[in-house]
Amino acid sequence: MKKVSTALYIATVYFILSFFWILFSDKAILLFTQNNEVLTYIQTIKGWLFISITSIFLYFLISKEFKKEQDLKEYFKKTLDNLASPIIVFNEDGEVLSINKTFEKLTGYKHKEIDTIDKWLKIAYGQDASNVKNIIDSLYTIDSITDDGIYHIKTKSGKTLIWNFYSAPFGIRNNKRTIISNAIDITDVKEKEKIMMQQSKMAAMGEVLENIAHQWRQPLSNISTVATGIDLKSELNTLEEKEISQSMKVINDTVQYLSKTIDDFRSFFKPSKEKTNFTVEESFEKSLQVIGSKFTNENIEFINEIENINILNDNNALIQVFINLFNNSKDAFIEKNLSTRLIFIKTDIKKDKLIIEIKDNAGGIDENIINKVFEPYFTTKSKSLGTGIGLYMSEEIVVKHMEGSIEVENVEFDYNKEKQKGTKFTISLPLNN
Numbered sequence: 257m258k259k260v261s262t263a264l265y266i267a268t269v270y271f272i273l274s275f276f277w278i279l280f281s282d283k284a285i286l287l288f289t290q291n292n293e294v295l296t297y298i299q300t301i302k303g304w305l306f307i308s309i310t311s312i313f314l315y316f317l318i319s320k321e322f323k324k325e326q327d328l329k330e331y332f333k334k335t336l337d338n339l340a341s342p343i344i345v346f347n348e349d350g351e352v353l354s355i356n357k358t359f360e361k362l363t364g365y366k367h368k369e370i371d372t373i374d375k376w377l378k379i380a381y382g383q384d385a386s387n388v389k390n391i392i393d394s395l396y397t398i399d400s401i402t403d404d405g406i407y408h409i410k411t412k413s414g415k416t417l418i419w420n421f422y423s424a425p426f427g428i429r430n431n432k433r434t435i436i437s438n439a440i441d442i443t444d445v446k447e448k449e450k451i452m453m454q455q456s457k458m459a460a461m462g463e464v465l466e467n468i469a470h471q472w473r474q475p476l477s478n479i480s481t482v483a484t485g486i487d488l489k490s491e492l493n494t495l496e497e498k499e500i501s502q503s504m505k506v507i508n509d510t511v512q513y514l515s516k517t518i519d520d521f522r523s524f525f526k527p528s529k530e531k532t533n534f535t536v537e538e539s540f541e542k543s544l545q546v547i548g549s550k551f552t553n554e555n556i557e558f559i560n561e562i563e564n565i566n567i568l569n570d571n572n573a574l575i576q577v578f579i580n581l582f583n584n585s586k587d588a589f590i591e592k593n594l595s596t597r598l599i600f601i602k603t604d605i606k607k608d609k610l611i612i613e614i615k616d617n618a619g620g621i622d623e624n625i626i627n628k629v630f631e632p633y634f635t636t637k638s639k640s641l642g643t644g645i646g647l648y649m650s651e652e653i654v655v656k657h658m659e660g661s662i663e664v665e666n667v668e669f670d671y672n673k674e675k676q677k678g679t680k681f682t683i684s685l686p687l688n689n
């Protein structure tokens with residue numbers, strides 16, 4: 257289009273110049289002479305003069321246009337060279353027409369080393385070359401920019417780069433369909449992604465370990481208490497046969513729990529863990545077994561208002577949560593040195609949800625920090641007493657693993673005609689899943 261208008265422009269200028277020359281030159285000559293011989297002579301010179309002037313004129317006009325085109329080509333090349341992404345132009349005959357500086361710089365190859373698509377494919381893709389060739393062959397029919405996908409490119413120095421190629425039609429040049437492809441170098445991004453994946457895996461592993469350690473503290477001390485008890489009684493010769501088997505049962509049960517905790521937390525991050533049918537009462541009884549005699553020794557009374565409700569979920573996960581909540585209440589009773597120590601557990605059904613309420617009369621949580629208690633490592637206890645992951649872990653288990661929710665609030669209530677103050681946790685679990 258541009259070329260046509262340029263040609264028309266030059267032809268029009270030529271036409272106008274010739275038109276006026278012919279119109280006025282003869283009239284001008286007639287003003288000077290009427291002699292035929294002289295006139296013929298002058299006409300010849302005039303003809304020569306016309307040809308010379310218009311030739312010079314055309315030369316300037318055309319060379320100016322050529323230069324414009326040349327400038328444009330250079331400008332285009334410079335622009336491509338200065339772009340940060342590698343660019344390659346090739347045609348349907350498999351000729352690589354040009355590559356930009358960034359392409360040369362990143363791959364280490366000069367244009368003449370990869371002046372055909374075949375050479376480039378062999379050098380950069382190795383065994384994948386034929387697959388990539390099929391994709392390149394399909395590009396000649398595209399009519400807009402396409403995402404060709406991600407490729408691993410071998411550079412001259414042997415490094416592997418990861419490039420995402422985009423291609424667009426670049427018109428018909430010398431009767432051949434031409435394609436321009438540019439790539440975005442995502443080598444660094446991919447590398448960072450890999451590192452981040454690694455890091456998040458490590459963090460998840462750390463979390464699993466920490467959860468196991470957290471849940472192991474109580475049962476381990478349980479075993480130790482029982483074992484020490486037997487040891488002491490045997491030294492004093494007061495050990496009865498019955499006690500041995502009872503204690504062994506406690507130790508054995510607790511060890512079973514320890515081993516189950518490992519399995520649980522290993523599969524904790526896999527969402528497909530199997531769910532079973534169980535009642536809340538079962539989970540509650542089991543959690544009492546695990547926390548052992550400590551609660552009776554500390555005069556903590558459980559007030560059980562659990563209804564007989566069956567749910568389909570992960571029983572052991574619920575046990576973990578109960579243990580964490582009961583331990584927190586126990587810690588609060590001991591810290592505040594309270595004499596009446598009550599933990600209430602109650603169930604209810606609201607819409608299609610099972611609601612489990614666990615509350616104590618240990619005084620509650622300071623309103624300034626109550627919205628922080630589910631954060632990891634948030635604790636008000638000394639290092640030896642708390643790590644601050646009990647509630648964080650419980651929330652993770654309930655939300656991510658059991659598809660429920662858990663909330664906390666301070667409550668005041670009457671019990672045995674006495675005003676009580678404490679913390680209430682409300683766990684809500686799906687009933688029909």
Ligand SMILES: Nc1ncnc2c1ncn2[C@@H]1O[C@H](COP(=O)(O)OP(=O)(O)OP(=O)(O)O)[C@@H](O)[C@H]1O
Nearest residue numbers: 584585588629635636637642643644645646647679
């Ligand atoms: N029943 C409760 N009564 C009073 N304060 C509580 C109660 N439950 C939790 N808290 C407060 O919430 C904080 C966070 O509890 P969380 O169980 O997450 O950590 P922790 O008990 O301090 O340590 P960890 O459970 O890791 O041993 C506790 O430090 C405590 O201040």
Ligand SMILES: [Mg+2]
Nearest residue numbers: 580584646647
């Ligand atoms: Mg805790």
